[in-house]
Amino acid sequence: MKNYRYVILGCSVAAVAAIEGIRSRDREGAVLVVGEEPCKAYGRPLISYYLLGETDLTRMDYRPDDFYRENGVTLRLGVRAEKIDPERKIVTLADGEQICYEKLLIATGSRPFDPPMQGIESVKERFHFMTKADALALEKALSPEKKVLIVGAGLIGLKCFEGIAARVKSVAIVDLAPRILPSILDDAGAKMVQSALEAHGAAFFLADSVLRFDGGTAYLKSGKEIAFDLLVTAVGVRPNTELIKEAGGEVNRGIAVDECGRTSLPNIFAAGDCAESFDIASGTHKVLALLPNAAFQGRTAGVNMAGGEAKLQNAVAFNSIGFFGTHVMTAGVYEGEMYCEAAERTYKALFTKDGLLKGFILINLPERAGIYLKLLKERIPLGRVDFEALKTAPAWSAFSPEAREANFAREV
Amino acid sequence: MKRIYVNEKWCLGCHLCEYECAYANSGIADMVRALKGKPIFPRVRVEDAGEVHFAVNCRHCSDPVCVQSCISGALTKGKDGVVRIDRQKCVGCLTCVLVCPYGAVLPSPEGHAAMKCQLCTDNMMGEPNCVKHCPNGAIVYEEREAAQ
Amino acid sequence: MQLYIRPDYEVVRNEARCIACRVCERQCANEVHSFDPETGLMRSDESKCVNCHRCVSFCPTHALKIVKTDDTYRENANWEAQTIHEVYRQANTGGVLLSSMGNPKPYPVFWDKLLINASQVTNPPIDPLREPMETQLYLGKRTVKAEREENGLLKDNLPPQLKLSVPILFSAMSYGSISYNAHESLARAAEALGTYYNTGEGGLHKDFYKYGKHTIVQVASGRFGVHKEYLETAAAIEIKMGQGAKPGIGGHLPGGKISEDVSKTRMIPQGVDAISPAPHHDIYSIEDLKQLVDSLKEATEYKKPVIVKIAAVHNAAAIASGIARSGADVIAIDGFRGGTGAAPTRIRDNVGIPIEMALAQIDTRLREEGIRDNVSLLVGGSVRSSADVVKAIALGADACYIGTAALLALGCHLCRSCHTGKCNWGIATQRPDLVKRLNPDLGYERLVNLVSAWKHEIEEMMGGMGINSLEALRGNRLMLRGIGLTDTELRLLGVRYAGESL
Numbered sequence A: 001m002k003n004y005r006y007v008i009l010g011c012s013v014a015a016v017a018a019i020e021g022i023r024s025r026d027r028e029g030a031v032l033v034v035g036e037e038p039c040k041a042y043g044r045p046l047i048s049y050y051l052l053g054e055t056d057l058t059r060m061d062y063r064p065d066d067f068y069r070e071n072g073v074t075l076r077l078g079v080r081a082e083k084i085d086p087e088r089k090i091v092t093l094a095d096g097e098q099i100c101y102e103k104l105l106i107a108t109g110s111r112p113f114d115p116p117m118q119g120i121e122s123v124k125e126r127f128h129f130m131t132k133a134d135a136l137a138l139e140k141a142l143s144p145e146k147k148v149l150i151v152g153a154g155l156i157g158l159k160c161f162e163g164i165a166a167r168v169k170s171v172a173i174v175d176l177a178p179r180i181l182p183s184i185l186d187d188a189g190a191k192m193v194q195s196a197l198e199a200h201g202a203a204f205f206l207a208d209s210v211l212r213f214d215g216g217t218a219y220l221k222s223g224k225e226i227a228f229d230l231l232v233t234a235v236g237v238r239p240n241t242e243l244i245k246e247a248g249g250e251v252n253r254g255i256a257v258d259e260c261g262r263t264s265l266p267n268i269f270a271a272g273d274c275a276e277s278f279d280i281a282s283g284t285h286k287v288l289a290l291l292p293n294a295a296f297q298g299r300t301a302g303v304n305m306a307g308g309e310a311k312l313q314n315a316v317a318f319n320s321i322g323f324f325g326t327h328v329m330t331a332g333v334y335e336g337e338m339y340c341e342a343a344e345r346t347y348k349a350l351f352t353k354d355g356l357l358k359g360f361i362l363i364n365l366p367e368r369a370g371i372y373l374k375l376l377k378e379r380i381p382l383g384r385v386d387f388e389a390l391k392t393a394p395a396w397s398a399f400s401p402e403a404r405e406a407n408f409a410r411e412v
Numbered sequence B: 001m002k003r004i005y006v007n008e009k010w011c012l013g014c015h016l017c018e019y020e021c022a023y024a025n026s027g028i029a030d031m032v033r034a035l036k037g038k039p040i041f042p043r044v045r046v047e048d049a050g051e052v053h054f055a056v057n058c059r060h061c062s063d064p065v066c067v068q069s070c071i072s073g074a075l076t077k078g079k080d081g082v083v084r085i086d087r088q089k090c091v092g093c094l095t096c097v098l099v100c101p102y103g104a105v106l107p108s109p110e111g112h113a114a115m116k117c118q119l120c121t122d123n124m125m126g127e128p129n130c131v132k133h134c135p136n137g138a139i140v141y142e143e144r145e146a147a148q
Numbered sequence C: 001m002q003l004y005i006r007p008d009y010e011v012v013r014n015e016a017r018c019i020a021c022r023v024c025e026r027q028c029a030n031e032v033h034s035f036d037p038e039t040g041l042m043r044s045d046e047s048k049c050v051n052c053h054r055c056v057s058f059c060p061t062h063a064l065k066i067v068k069t070d071d072t073y074r075e076n077a078n079w080e081a082q083t084i085h086e087v088y089r090q091a092n093t094g095g096v097l098l099s100s101m102g103n104p105k106p107y108p109v110f111w112d113k114l115l116i117n118a119s120q121v122t123n124p125p126i127d128p129l130r131e132p133m134e135t136q137l138y139l140g141k142r143t144v145k146a147e148r149e150e151n152g153l154l155k156d157n158l159p160p161q162l163k164l165s166v167p168i169l170f171s172a173m174s175y176g177s178i179s180y181n182a183h184e185s186l187a188r189a190a191e192a193l194g195t196y197y198n199t200g201e202g203g204l205h206k207d208f209y210k211y212g213k214h215t216i217v218q219v220a221s222g223r224f225g226v227h228k229e230y231l232e233t234a235a236a237i238e239i240k241m242g243q244g245a246k247p248g249i250g251g252h253l254p255g256g257k258i259s260e261d262v263s264k265t266r267m268i269p270q271g272v273d274a275i276s277p278a279p280h281h282d283i284y285s286i287e288d289l290k291q292l293v294d295s296l297k298e299a300t301e302y303k304k305p306v307i308v309k310i311a312a313v314h315n316a317a318a319i320a321s322g323i324a325r326s327g328a329d330v331i332a333i334d335g336f337r338g339g340t341g342a343a344p345t346r347i348r349d350n351v352g353i354p355i356e357m358a359l360a361q362i363d364t365r366l367r368e369e370g371i372r373d374n375v376s377l378l379v380g381g382s383v384r385s386s387a388d389v390v391k392a393i394a395l396g397a398d399a400c401y402i403g404t405a406a407l408l409a410l411g412c413h414l415c416r417s418c419h420t421g422k423c424n425w426g427i428a429t430q431r432p433d434l435v436k437r438l439n440p441d442l443g444y445e446r447l448v449n450l451v452s453a454w455k456h457e458i459e460e461m462m463g464g465m466g467i468n469s470l471e472a473l474r475g476n477r478l479m480l481r482g483i484g485l486t487d488t489e490l491r492l493l494g495v496r497y498a499g500e501s502l
Helices: A013-023 A044-052 A132-141 A155-167 A187-198 A242-246 A291-305 A370-377 A387-392 A401-408 B016-024 B031-035 B065-069 B095-099 B129-133 C023-027 C054-058 C081-093 C180-193 C206-214 C228-233 C260-266 C286-299 C316-324 C345-350 C355-368 C386-395 C404-409 C440-465 C487-493
Strands: A002-009 A031-035 A073-077 A081-085 A090-093 A098-106 A110-113 A147-151 A170-175 A202-206 A210-214 A217-220 A225-227 A230-233 A236-239 A268-270 A277-279 A284-286 A318-323 A326-332 A337-342 A347-353 A356-363 B003-006 B045-049 B052-056 B075-077 B083-085 B139-142 C009-013 C033-036 C041-044 C064-068 C114-116 C137-139 C162-164 C168-170 C215-219 C236-240 C251-253 C274-276 C306-311 C330-334 C376-380 C399-402 C480-482
Touching (some): A002 A013, A013 A291, A031 A098, A044 A155, A081 A242, A098 A291, A132 A155, A132 A230, A147 A155, A155 A170, A155 A187, A155 A318, A187 A202, A187 A318, A187 A326, A268 A291, A291 B065, A291 B095, A318 B095, A326 A370, A326 B095, A370 A387, B003 B052, B016 B031, B016 B129, B065 B075, B065 B095, B129 B139, C009 C041, C114 C386, C114 C440, C168 C180, C168 C440, C180 C206, C206 C215, C206 C228, C228 C286, C236 C286, C286 C306, C316 C330, C330 C355, C355 C376, C355 C386, C386 C399, C386 C480, C480 C487
Parallel strands (some): A002 A031, A002 A098, A031 A073, A147 A230, A170 A202, C168 C399, C236 C306, C376 C399
Antiparallel strands (some): A090 A098, A210 A217, A337 A347, A347 A356, B003 B139, B045 B052, B075 B083, C033 C041, C114 C480, C137 C162, C251 C274
16 A cells, blocks of 8 residues: 555645645655546636637646656546545545555545536536536537527636637526625626626526526526527535545535644645635635635645644635626625725725725726735734725825835845 | 845835836837837836835745735746746736735736736846836845844 | 016926936926926926936936026126126015025136146155055144153153044034935944044034044034033034135024924024024134133043134134144134035125135144144145145145035035025935935945045055155145246245246
8 A cells, every 4th residue: 555644635726735835844755646637737717718718728737847746746637536544544546546644635626516407407518617627628519609508697607708708609697696796796896797798798697597498498587588509507616525524524514624724633634625714704614715715725734734833814705807807806705884986997895894804896906906905814903004095095105114114124 | 035125214206116117127128219108017116105105016925925826827936036927827817916915916007917026037137127226225125134 | 576587597308208207307396397297298497497407317218408598698798697697686685695505606726726746767656556555644733742651651642633544524514504314424434434524513413423433523603502412422523713605704594494303403493593603702812712622622521632613714824823822633724615505695706715825825834833733734615536635735734624525425416506405415405305315325335435436546646656645745745836827826835836846
């Protein structure tokens, strides 16, 4: 039986970050990465840019080709891990191989969630939009005369629309929620983005849902009918938590981890879309299925696996995403007092509560947005900065001279 | 490593650094030809707030959050400590702009990519051009200790 | 009726080069430049321009120049435009005309009519890169009788001396007339160079007490900022009797320049004009002067040399003779081309005599009276280069004060508008946004560069003369020859005409 000091299940962003975390402490210990997908880590959100022609398969690689060799990582790709035995510290792979670990990281990510939909099996061309394989399969099916139905007006569904809009005849998008991007936008923001998408041909059916499918027709709850050739379902995702659950580890919505990335099982860590984070904006444990958060978690877990000390204490939901040049940045929760600036092409909403910035929405106002995120992530009391000035424009001049000295006149 | 540091006390808010940056990264040998009649998009930006002025550019953090957050792997921290962006890999999602606490990673004017100070390692200047032309020692390029 | 006075200068902007970066606009405290958003072009209002060249220096594309206007009145050799303007200005305001920096009138500059000797064949020149060259010197009284201890060892009864590693000091410029950062630059440079700067009559800022070993503190007729600690902190004390730029009159620092810090340092109320009387009200004779010299010595336990500074005036030699007998250790003489932060124009341009003449006459007089070693001679009032320093020493000076040259090193462009308080170079101003334009980290370095360069040049010239120490050059007028001088001038300077051998 092969023995590795570090075994990582999953080969995406959290895994890569964990490798970097491990190697920041331990240059020697053998690392094995077991990945279900048959390829090295790639920027998963890039699949829509791939369809858009703004990147290609090579440029999508998350790390240079020699990253794994340089870091002494053994790759076992295209194989799934089936079982963990936390007592004996053994992972069993789908091909029957058993691997012994000292520290194990679960970075198995998430998978698409399809709610039960009547007649779905009658739809010939069905797709998800999560992986490179999904994108390649969808690309094959695209052609200028085809009509597409996307179920789900969330990040995945809308990025999919952006990727394919110019390559098909029409796209209809259905969502149960009354507005697009319901998890990250408020009504006003959603309207602005929606009209940008409509300008590129999106036909939205909001506050509506598919009652049943019949071949190339979707019958909506509202009574409307949509004829389509291709169906993309992007309703939601579910974390891959089964390995831990079956091994007896604590799982809520995602795998429960502490701020060091440890699961309830000894020597087992979890990171990425399969694991929960403590979201400082809402004050709750939840799955923050966002690429940067996977990287932060992976890195934290990696450092701790290698005997170092790292804690992730400022996890928060944030998104930066663009659709045809309309750029949306959001973070945190939309609670408390709202400061709002709306213009024809721009929108800013800042949410403050208990003297802290709790969340924000910025549309087409990307410049220096990181200063807002800093306020949020570091829970900086707004009394310590000139928040009135910050409302109009994020700037360091609103901070104290001491803060500027520490950040601009010293190594950081 | 050597980094650009800000001596706020001596910044006059003259904004020369911004023009020198735009020129350095224009790829055009003549400053007039590079900048005349065009809006500039420098990678160093001067903040003016009454009598307080200071220039902001990439801090080349020891643990850069932009690199960790990059969705495409376009941002890297080199062995020389310089945080660079591979504009071929960048798809312009601007996550780096959203996470940079300094507001030092900027959307580039043509869209499709972010831009940031690379200490003039990516142009013909050989040394940070903003520092070279700062008339009052308000930005310097040197080794300094981390904050205590 | 206010008569319009046409601007002396024109701002010439090369539109083909201007990139409208607006740096000129941000740098001009006189608000000459502005941006026109409609045309996207820069505009200028030259009526406000003082020709300080800040904009020209900062323009990144070299699109600017300031030229003397070619607008003319009807030509008149007697009534020059400047003269006419002064009449207009006084008719407009009824005020005394004020000016700054040194006398700009075309009086003869005798430094430029003196030539330095060099050795050939019989007494070989010295290569300062290979041979030791002594530029160190001491200032102070040297006439003491050798006395011995009971055990036969020599008593150290030499009065206090100032040790200099170069024959150059920074002349008196008060905090108030120049900025905090200018003072810091001078103080740090003096320390780095092993020489001294002079507080002027404005007291010494607490922050600069740490440079005390390189500080000469001034006691002037206003007695601003004079207290025991001030005197004790210093390396030497200078009694200011007069100033070359404005002999015979006092000083006037407008209330606008009396900021909180300046007021604390000068020990006077904030915002109130600081008036220095023309005379010291307790000095009407050499005997009175002696009393002040003695008081200052007593107050500092006879540990500090006392300098008496006078303006170069017609009777300078006789006055110096008196000072040399007053107990003072050093006499400083300030020529009529010396600078000032503000002086009545008529005084600055018409009163006093050239430093070259005053120096030659004082040195001769003290020698003749056998009291030359009672005192050291410091001269200032437009020492512009290392050659001027060498010529001054050969005429009899121990060392030179430099003021204007030091300010030029700090960025001064001699626009002579110090009295407006809006110095664009951060030197002659107390406006915080302008003061910060002079970063002492850079300023002190430039001063050190300047004096170090001069030191090298002095060594080269000394080596050329075959002289390897300043002691051997001092008063060695045979090393000088005059050119284009009258017999009277040659006689007063005590030099022979060029071509005349021994």
